[in-house]
Amino acid sequence: MADSSIISRKHLSIKTLNRRKQWYGFFFVVPAFLFIFSFMLYPVVYSFYMSLHNYNYVYDTSPTFAGIGNFLKAIQELSFRTALKNTIVFSFFYFILVMGLSLTIALILFHIKRLHGLFRTAIFLPIVVPVSLSALVFLWILQENYGLLNYLLRDVLGLTALAKPWLNVGSTAMVSIIGVSLWATIGFETILFLGGLQTLSREMLEAAEVDGANGFKRIFYVIFPNLKETYILTGIWAILHGLKVFVEPNVMTNGGPGNSTLVVYQEVYYNAFNRFEMGYASAEAYILAILALAFSLLNMYINRAKD
Amino acid sequence: MRHKLTHGVMYTALGIVSFIFVTPLLYVTLTSFKTEQEIFQVPQSLLPDGIYTDNYASIFSAGNSFIRYFANSAIITVTGVILVLVLSALAGYGFARLPFRGSNWMLTSILMTITIPLAVFLVPIYLMEDSWGILNTNLGLILPNVAVVLPFAIFIMRANYIGIPKELEEAALIDGCGVFRTWWNIMLPLVKNGSVIVIIHAFYNIWGEYTLAKTLATKPEAMPLTVGLTLFKGEVWAFGMLSAVIVLSMLPPIIIFMIFQKQLIEGITQGAVKG
Numbered sequence: 001m002a003d004s005s006i007i008s009r010k011h012l013s014i015k016t017l018n019r020r021k022q023w024y025g026f027f028f029v030v031p032a033f034l035f036i037f038s039f040m041l042y043p044v045v046y047s048f049y050m051s052l053h054n055y056n057y058v059y060d061t062s063p064t065f066a067g068i069g070n071f072l073k074a075i076q077e078l079s080f081r082t083a084l085k086n087t088i089v090f091s092f093f094y095f096i097l098v099m100g101l102s103l104t105i106a107l108i109l110f111h112i113k114r115l116h117g118l119f120r121t122a123i124f125l126p127i128v129v130p131v132s133l134s135a136l137v138f139l140w141i142l143q144e145n146y147g148l149l150n151y152l153l154r155d156v157l158g159l160t161a162l163a164k165p166w167l168n169v170g171s172t173a174m175v176s177i178i179g180v181s182l183w184a185t186i187g188f189e190t191i192l193f194l195g196g197l198q199t200l201s202r203e204m205l206e207a208a209e210v211d212g213a214n215g216f217k218r219i220f221y222v223i224f225p226n227l228k229e230t231y232i233l234t235g236i237w238a239i240l241h242g243l244k245v246f247v248e249p250n251v252m253t254n255g256g257p258g259n260s261t262l263v264v265y266q267e268v269y270y271n272a273f274n275r276f277e278m279g280y281a282s283a284e285a286y287i288l289a290i291l292a293l294a295f296s297l298l299n300m301y302i303n304r305a306k307d
Numbered sequence: 308m309r310h311k312l313t314h315g316v317m318y319t320a321l322g323i324v325s326f327i328f329v330t331p332l333l334y335v336t337l338t339s340f341k342t343e344q345e346i347f348q349v350p351q352s353l354l355p356d357g358i359y360t361d362n363y364a365s366i367f368s369a370g371n372s373f374i375r376y377f378a379n380s381a382i383i384t385v386t387g388v389i390l391v392l393v394l395s396a397l398a399g400y401g402f403a404r405l406p407f408r409g410s411n412w413m414l415t416s417i418l419m420t421i422t423i424p425l426a427v428f429l430v431p432i433y434l435m436e437d438s439w440g441i442l443n444t445n446l447g448l449i450l451p452n453v454a455v456v457l458p459f460a461i462f463i464m465r466a467n468y469i470g471i472p473k474e475l476e477e478a479a480l481i482d483g484c485g486v487f488r489t490w491w492n493i494m495l496p497l498v499k500n501g502s503v504i505v506i507i508h509a510f511y512n513i514w515g516e517y518t519l520a521k522t523l524a525t526k527p528e529a530m531p532l533t534v535g536l537t538l539f540k541g542e543v544w545a546f547g548m549l550s551a552v553i554v555l556s557m558l559p560p561i562i563i564f565m566i567f568q569k570q571l572i573e574g575i576t577q578g579a580v581k582g
Binding site for chain 2: 195284
């Protein structure tokens with residue numbers, strides 16, 4: 001020990017330096033980790049524990065063990081099954097439309113040269129608008145008598161038959177919510193697709209052109225098959241976004257009319273914070289998380305398996 | 308000829324899409340300058356008759372809670388963004404350059420949280436905050452918001468540190484510059500780009516956050532505007548005033564978008580491609 005003190009700070013041995021770096025690494029990481037641990041990692045475990053218990057936060061003094069009772073109850077209960085069905089319907093149409101439209105827009109943006117900045121700004125702008133506020137605006141746009149959409153259909157285009165009480169009928173309410181979600185997120189997915197397109201090598205695209213693959217041929221045979229990594233990414237994002245939809249139905253329809261736009265996320269929210277059934281709500285949330293994981297893995301498997 | 312035609316189709320399609328995307332924002336802005344009579348007029352006129360500013364004036368009248376919501380959002384967002392920046396600048400460096408036993412495991416568990424729906428966290432966070440007595444406070448929203456944004460921020464910062472040549476800091480360390488000072492003096496100035504991306508994303512996510520706020524702030528005086536404004540939607544629609552407050556609430560993120568569009572796009576691409 002006496003010897004080491006003689007060594008000046010300028011000549012720290014590599015070993016001491018490495019040990020010291022490890023301790024520093026720990027202290028650099030720990031503050032952030034504590035946040036994530038307390039508000040995400042610990043809650044994941046705790047809500048799993050909760051899902052196996054019956055616990056009404058208002059009436060019960062402590063949780064009582066229920067095994068998989070809450071999960072069984074959820075899959076038997078009508079409101080959860082309706083919510084699950086609606087969430088899957090929403091996710092299915094949302095997924096197909098957001099993938100198709102974003103890819104198309106990205107391809108066009110990738111090809112054109114003029115007015116690029118203007119189009120990009122317009123299409124990316126909705127990403128930054130808080131969704132609950134755009135939901136309020138759309139609520140007004142879709143309003144039966146004073147709304148902009150019916151005005152355009154009825155008074156500008158003369159398509160009176162198409163003017164509808166959009167949010168007062170189950171099917172069109174669902175269509176409206178899907179539409180608002182698309183409006184809010186297409187820009188984001190387009191950016192991801194553009195990122196994927198930019199990683200395609202120039203040589204490959206030029207070689208395809210020399211070989212006579214032009215226009216649509218080039219898109220279908222050269223570009224589409226080479227975007228697999230991007231499909232995984234955009235696909236997972238779209239799946240997660242679809243399954244966890246909450247803001248649009250909560251602000252625009254509150255699950256109605258009837259239960260026609262009730263989604264799982266609202267079910268969780270309602271059972272947890274209106275009825276205070278913390279155990280049951282946790283089980284519902286877990287079912288949603290398991291579905292999200294399963295579909296994400298499926299998407300990854302499909303896109304990797306083709307090789 | 309055919310080439311010209313496809314170009315025409317592409318430009319028309321993009322034009323229509325852009326129009327649809329901008330219309331709601333434009334419409335709410337125009338409406339905020341209309342009188343109530345004009346708003347409820349059938350058929351309506353798209354442009355307001357004149358510039359009517361009473362909707363904006365009414366925001367500042369007594370009893371309007373918008374100022375409160377806006378202040379809550381501002382406090383939560385500014386504090387949250389600063390915390391995210393500091394914590395991710397530290398942790399990103401730790402993960403990139405100062406590996407220790409267990410650091411890989413920690414990083415994996417942090418990145419895994421990105422894919423878990425927020426619904427799973429809501430009940431435990433609510434119970435925790437209730438026992439700490441911070442439900443319905445700004446602090447109660449700052450803490451979980453920071454946690455939710457951090458994984459992405461750490462990921463971006465770590466990638467930026469990894470991009471810096473190792474020789475730079477090794478030279479500094481061997482010269483006797485401590486680890487902390489090496490980070491502060493040499494590394495931090497080199498990850499400016501990453502920091503801007505982190506700031507912008509944290510800003511958008513926290514400013515627009517709805518679910519946590521809806522759960523943890525149930526009293527109007529504690530609500531940020533994403534939740535507070537939905538209370539204005541009632542049986543009787545005062546849509547003129549509501550559009551004015553919506554316009555004011557959308558302005559901060561839109562202004563930042565206009566300035567930092569490049570970094571926003573870079574952040575989305577970086578965060579995703581390497582994820």
